[in-house]
Amino acid sequence: MLDPERCRVARLSRDARFDGRFFVGVVTTGIYCRPICPSRPPRDDNVRYFPSAVAAAQAGFRPCLRCRPDSAPESPAWHGNHTTLHRAVRLIDEGALNQASLGALCDRLGIGERYLRLLFQQHLGISPKAYALHRQCLFAKQLLHQSTLPIADIAHASGFTSLRRFNDAFRRHVGQAPRTLRRTPRAPSQDVTLMLAYRPPYAWEWLRDFLAARRIDRLEWGDEHRYGRHIQWGSASGHFTAVHVPERHGFRVTLSLDDLGALLPVVRHIRRVLDLDADTALIEAQLRQTLPDTFPLVEGLRLPGVWTPFEAGVRAVLGQQVSISAARGHVTRLVEALGEPTGDDGRQFPTAARIAASDLAFLRMPQARRDCLRGLAQAACDRRLDDDPRQWTALKGIGPWSADYAALRGTSHPDIWLGGDLGVKRALSALGTVEPAHATPWRSYLTLQLWSL
Missing domain, CATH: 3.40.10.10 (DNA Methylphosphotriester Repair Domain)
Structure with a gap:
């Protein structure tokens, strides 16, 4: 309340x-x-x-x-604390209702339509389709204000299949016609630049250094103020660069995609990768009750996301029992060997199909780890990977640490406790008694705070 x-x-x-x-x-x-x-x-x-x-x-x-x-x-917070609702909201934000029916969404969730409508009504006071339509209209409004895309392209990028339907829905939800928000004409461009806001504080220096230590050449790039990478979303591919603008409490993100129909879920995904929606004041208030008073808490610390759970799982497997620099070398060789060229001397992260089809002989590691990586890729090809990476431990070679790491970075799950991690163990031995359970549901942030020690 x-x-x-x-x-x-x-x-x-x-x-x-x-x-x-x-x-x-x-x-x-x-x-x-x-x-x-x-x-x-x-x-x-x-x-x-x-x-x-x-x-x-x-x-x-x-x-x-x-x-x-x-x-x-x-x-x-306004999503409620219901796991099914969280997952439904995430899928709708990724465009699940743009092309498919409510019944298809419910099949993915494993629930009935009546129950899903009840969840939305109880927690949001709105139906799932009305929620999706409102989010589409707000995203279109953001594009009208901040981008130079033609209105027809904005309708497509926002998930509308008809310009007429877009105009009608926009008038109902925003109270104005889309064209009235374009007071001055601007030269159109297929590159989209948006300001993505966060609540301060934001520990950009910590996140920047964390990502830089694990950055893969030709897949990712960055400097003192920027982070960017090549991306794929379904059949769409492109790249983005996010520039930190602290005086505006946000990032200026320039995004290029070969299919604007994927723009809405891609922007949502960039927000997740940069953890822009975290309420760090709420999180850190609880962590202060868990950690000793003398602990140097990093204010505004964010979860360092990876583009997909599969990529996070691959990075976790290649990082088993080796240093950060050695893991980075393994991932770099994988991207060089199997990543699709982007046309600008870059590389996309390899697809599961390409990894599963390779013998991975170029990776200098035990054969068991290569087999584990190929098994993970084959499970992804066969659609046997659960949405929650913590369930991947059924795969040979995927232990609790690898599964939890993939969940923390690949889905930005807020409550992952990497208690078996060597860095966490060292921090705990220096601090003395710490009860991780007291940090629930923010144990991912507790893990990162301990890594920062």
């Missing part, structure tokens, strides 16, 4: 730490805003507070054109 007094203080101070955690509906204008909106604050008796943009829209409010709620960081 939202605390009205706390929300009032946050909106009057325009505290960026609350950005995306709630939204402000102004009764007199019919508009809803982020708590950091630069407009003159309305009177208290003209304000209503909502836990999400979806809830504000359902109450009849339109998004503000100044603070642009479509650009706010998301708040995982």
Whole structure:
């Protein structure tokens, strides 16, 4: 439940730490805003507070054109704590309802349509299809404000199969026609540049150094302020570069894709890789109760994501019982040998099919580890890999550490405890008594804090 007094203080101070955690509906204008909106604050008796943009829209409010709620960081709290709901929301955000039916989504979730509708109504107050449509419209609004894509391309990138349907849905959800948001014409470009926001603080230096130590040449790149890589999403391929802009509490992301239909899930995935939606104030408040008072907590620490769970699993296997630099060398050789060329002297991460078909003789490691890697790839080809990498331990050679590491970095699961990790063990021996269970559901962040020691 939202605390009205706390929300009032946050909106009057325009505290960026609350950005995306709630939204402000102004009764007199019919508009809803982020708590950091630069407009003159309305009177208290003209304000209503909502836990999400979806809830504000359902109450009849339109998004503000100044603070642009479509650009706010998301708040995982309003999803509820139901595992099935989390998974359903993630699949819808990845476009599960853009082309397929609600029944097909329920088949993937292993539940009935009635139960899924009940979950959405209880936690979000909206149907699954209405949720998907609202998210599509907010993403389209962000593209209209920030990109130079033609409106027809924006409709396609937002998951609409018809320009007419896009225009109708946009008018209903945003209250304006798409063309009215394009006040000045701009030269079109297929490259998309967006600002992706987070709640401060954000420990960019820590994340940058962590990624740099494991960066694979020709697949990834970066410097003091940037991180980028080649990516694939289904049949779409491309690359992105994210530039940290601390004064705007976000990243300027430039993205190139050969199929704009994959743009929406790809942007959601970039947010996950950079862990932009973490509420670090909430997380660190719990970690401070778990760790000793003298522990040098890294404020704003984020989970360093990997593009797919499969890639994270491959990196975990190649990192078994070797140093970080040795693991990086193994992954580099794998990408050089089996990665698809990108046309700009780069490489994509190898597909499961290419790894499964190779004898991997170029990897200098025990044959058992090569067999493990090929077994993982073959399971992916056969669609035998569970969505949760923690279930991969049934595969020969995949132990708890490898499965947990793949879950932490490949799905950004917030509650992974790598208690068997050597770095974690060393940190614990220096700290004395620490009860990891007290950090639930944020044990992934506890693991990373211990790695930083």
